[in-house]
Amino acid sequence: MPEGPSILFLKDQLLAFKGNSVQKAGGYGPMPTRWLKGKTLKDIDTWGKHLLLLFDGGAVRIHLGLFGDVLISERKKVNRSFYLEFANGEMNGYVVNAIKLTKQLKEIYDWRTDILSKQFDKAYIRILLQQKAVKTIDDVLMDQNVFTGVGNKIRNEALYRAGIHPQSIIGKIPPAKITSLINEVVKYAKIFYNQLKRTGVNDKFQVYQKEYAADGSAVTMKVLKKSKRKIFFSEHRQKLYV
DNA sequence: GTGCATGTTACGAG
DNA sequence: ACTCGTAACATGCA
Numbered sequence: 052m053p054e055g056p057s058i059l060f061l062k063d064q065l066l067a068f069k070g071n072s073v074q075k076a077g078g079y080g081p082m083p084t085r086w087l088k089g090k091t092l093k094d095i096d097t098w099g100k101h102l103l104l105l106f107d108g109g110a111v112r113i114h115l116g117l118f119g120d121v122l123i124s125e126r127k128k129v130n131r132s133f134y135l136e137f138a139n140g141e142m143n144g145y146v147v148n149a150i151k152l153t154k155q156l157k158e159i160y161d162w163r164t165d166i167l168s169k170q171f172d173k174a175y176i177r178i179l180l181q182q183k184a185v186k187t188i189d190d191v192l193m194d195q196n197v198f199t200g201v202g203n204k205i206r207n208e209a210l211y212r213a214g215i216h217p218q219s220i221i222g223k224i225p226p227a228k229i230t231s232l233i234n235e236v237v238k239y240a241k242i243f244y245n246q247l248k249r250t251g252v253n254d255k256f257q258v259y260q261k262e263y264a265a266d267g268s269a270v271t272m273k274v275l276k277k278s279k280r281k282i283f284f285s286e287h288r289q290k291l292y293v
Numbered sequence: 294g295t296g297c298a299t300g301t302t303a304c305g306a307g
Numbered sequence: 308a309c310t311c312g313t314a315a316c317a318t319g320c321a
Contacts, residue, residue, distance in 0.1 A: 054299050100300075117300045118318045146317050202299045277312070
């Protein structure tokens with residue numbers, strides 16, 4: 052279910068529980084749920100694909116992985132891996148990974164890399180990219196410590212919109228194109244998020260899983276060796292820098 | 294039944 | 308110590 056925008060969208064829905072106290076917590080996952088009972092949900096934050104529920108004395112980090120799903124005051128037939136029940140409804144996590152964080156969030160997370168954060172810092176990303184100059188851009192776009200919140204859809208769409216071939220070597224991409232790519236990542240993440248808010252789904256693709264790109268050019272699909280994920284790109288429109 | 298999908302982590306080999 | 312490749316973990320839909 053998730054890329055960064057999906058998690059932000061989920062946070063919006065969960066804010067209905069902010070300020071409420073947990074009546075019951077549980078699930079089959081390894082999360083120690085006992086301490087949550089009676090605690091007040093102080094706030095909700097996100098870091099890319101991490102959903103952070105803030106309580107006194109600790110936070111719960113929820114990650115949806117590839118198959119995870121969270122329903123608000125609705126249930127599926129299968130067991131919940133992590134849930135919270137409040138007086139005004141419940142949060143039901145399926146196949147989600149929930150753990151308790153005891154350190155201060157500031158010590159764990161750097162929001163300068165979060166593509167959906169106000170603190171997102173383009174100049175800092177450029178520095179990180181310089182440190183990975185010999186790598187290909189497709190790999191690094193999915194590196195959560197560089198482009199926090201980017202998933203396979205945003206990766207493919209941002210590269211297409213910036214006109215960069217996924218297998219370009221970072222160090223060979225002209226600085227102006229790097230800037231353009233960083234901008235397109237943020238822009239598309241916002242399109243993704245806004246469409247979710249309006250319609251609940253995201254299907255605005257110019258190249259991802261397309262046969263022909265938005266400009267009419269043929270789309271090539273490749274399976275990445277390491278990650279086995281699929282990349283979609285237009286040879287015609289996306290320049291290969293090597 | 295088969296294949297595939299918005300993801301990450303653990304571990305062994307090199 | 309670091310990087311690479313592979314397996315592992317789940318679900319739901321066509």
